[in-house]
Amino acid sequence: MVRPELTQFRRIVVKVGSALLVDSNAGEVRSSWLAALADDLAKLHHEGREVLIVSSGSIALGRSRLKLPRGQLKLEESQAAAAVGQIALARIWSEVLGDHGIRAGQILVTLQDTEERRRYLNARSTIAKLLDWRAVPVINENDTVATNEIRYGDNDRLAARVATMASADLLILLSDIDGLYDAPPKNNPGAKLIPVVESITSEVEGMAGDAESELSRGGMRTKVEAAKIATTGGTHMLIASGTIEHPLQAIANGGRCTWFLTPANPVTARKRWIAGSLEPKGTLTIDAGAVAALRAGASLLPAGVIRVDGQFARGDAVIVRGPDTREVGRGLVAYDAEDADRIKGRSSPDVMIILGISGRSEMIHRDDLVVGGSRHGDPA
Numbered sequence: 069m070v071r072p073e074l075t076q077f078r079r080i081v082v083k084v085g086s087a088l089l090v091d092s093n094a095g096e097v098r099s100s101w102l103a104a105l106a107d108d109l110a111k112l113h114h115e116g117r118e119v120l121i122v123s124s125g126s127i128a129l130g131r132s133r134l135k136l137p138r139g140q141l142k143l144e145e146s147q148a149a150a151a152v153g154q155i156a157l158a159r160i161w162s163e164v165l166g167d168h169g170i171r172a173g174q175i176l177v178t179l180q181d182t183e184e185r186r187r188y189l190n191a192r193s194t195i196a197k198l199l200d201w202r203a204v205p206v207i208n209e210n211d212t213v214a215t216n217e218i219r220y221g222d223n224d225r226l227a228a229r230v231a232t233m234a235s236a237d238l239l240i241l242l243s244d245i246d247g248l249y250d251a252p253p254k255n256n257p258g259a260k261l262i263p264v265v266e267s268i269t270s271e272v273e274g275m276a277g278d279a280e281s282e283l284s285r286g287g288m289r290t291k292v293e294a295a296k297i298a299t300t301g302g303t304h305m306l307i308a309s310g311t312i313e314h315p316l317q318a319i320a321n322g323g324r325c326t327w328f329l330t331p332a333n334p335v336t337a338r339k340r341w342i343a344g345s346l347e348p349k350g351t352l353t354i355d356a357g358a359v360a361a362l363r364a365g366a367s368l369l370p371a372g373v374i375r376v377d378g379q380f381a382r383g384d385a386v387i388v389r390g391p392d393t394r395e396v397g398r399g400l401v402a403y404d405a406e407d408a409d410r411i412k413g414r415s416s417p418d419v420m421i422i423l424g425i426s427g428r429s430e431m432i433h434r435d436d437l438v439v440g441g442s443r444h445g446d447p448a
């Protein structure tokens with residue numbers, strides 16, 4: 069079981085919990101700790117890696133700024149506290165990253181944004197564009213509109229969804245504990261840290277227990293749930309202690325943590341999801357030039373499409389066929405059937421004129437496309 073190195077990863081999501089970010093007594097942000105974390109994040113960023121942050125703290129921070137008494141908040145109270153806290157949180161991230169010349173961009177997501185495919189694709193494009201611009205997305209649940217029934221509630225699972233949505237290759241959960249132990253360490257002084265989990269068996273689930281701390285909702289159980297989401301979606305995950313200064317540097321130096329390994333690399337897992345788990349709603353027939361381009365790894369542009377069949381909406385899975393009607397691959401289409409039909413065979417500037425908006429230039433982005441290669445005996 070080889071422990072991976074941080075240097076192997078190119079797109080990394082770092083989740084920071086409320087208990088780390090907000091001092092539970094003073095109710096304020098732990099600024100020198102945060103500045104040290106920002107140094108680590110900036111280092112990854114300046115090495116050319118793409119960094120995304122999932123930051124909790126809106127409710128905890130809002131609560132302290134509003135001087136609310138301790139104890140359980142009612143739904144509308146936590147929503148309103150989050151409104152106050154989130155604005156402060158965004159400012160803090162913007163400042164600490166700004167100190168390193170890095171732009172932060174805030175994204176607040178709801179459960180529906182990750183569960184509904186069209187909204188999922190939309191959020192994903194925004195994240196991709198921010199990364200493209202070398203900005204750092206800072207993401208939290210939109211706690212101001214989330215209700216008890218329709219919410220993640222914990223940022224561990226949210227971070228795992230975001231990590232797979234962004235096709236990240238690594239998710240780091242910074243926590244108040246340095247990893248998964250073979251028994252909950254609070255009640256078991258002899259418990260041992262598991263350095264690498266290769267697959268999440270019921271035995272591993274049993275080790276998680278139910279540790280909860282006052283400020284963070286996610287105990288080890290939700291972290292193991294997050295690991296399931298991440299590793300099934302092709303993202304490695306690790307749990308490490310964030311209580312020390314420079315926690316990412318510590319991981320890079322071989323510090324204690326638990327790795328949850330994904331059996332597949334992100335692209336393969338995501339593409340497997342596209343290829344296998346969705347019902348195709350239509351077919352795009354493309355010309356020979358586009359077939360060659362797709363096989364070489366390009367996106368499908370409207371210009372290469374000859375024919376559009378079926379009733380599909382933007383984000384639906386479609387089959388892509390070559391001029392000989394053989395299946396070339398499958399993908400998630402960026403236009404609905406009607407628009408796809410209007411722009412087929414057209415160049416990108418024409419597409420803008422026809423649709424009257426500057427839409428996405430690809431009919432199917434290559435990240436959303438699985439090309440069958442020589443599956444049917446075609447030359448690659």
Ligand code: GLU
Binds near residue numbers: 127211222223283286
């Ligand atoms: N989204 C919540 C917040 O920012 C936190 C959820 C969690 O701590 O896991 O306050």
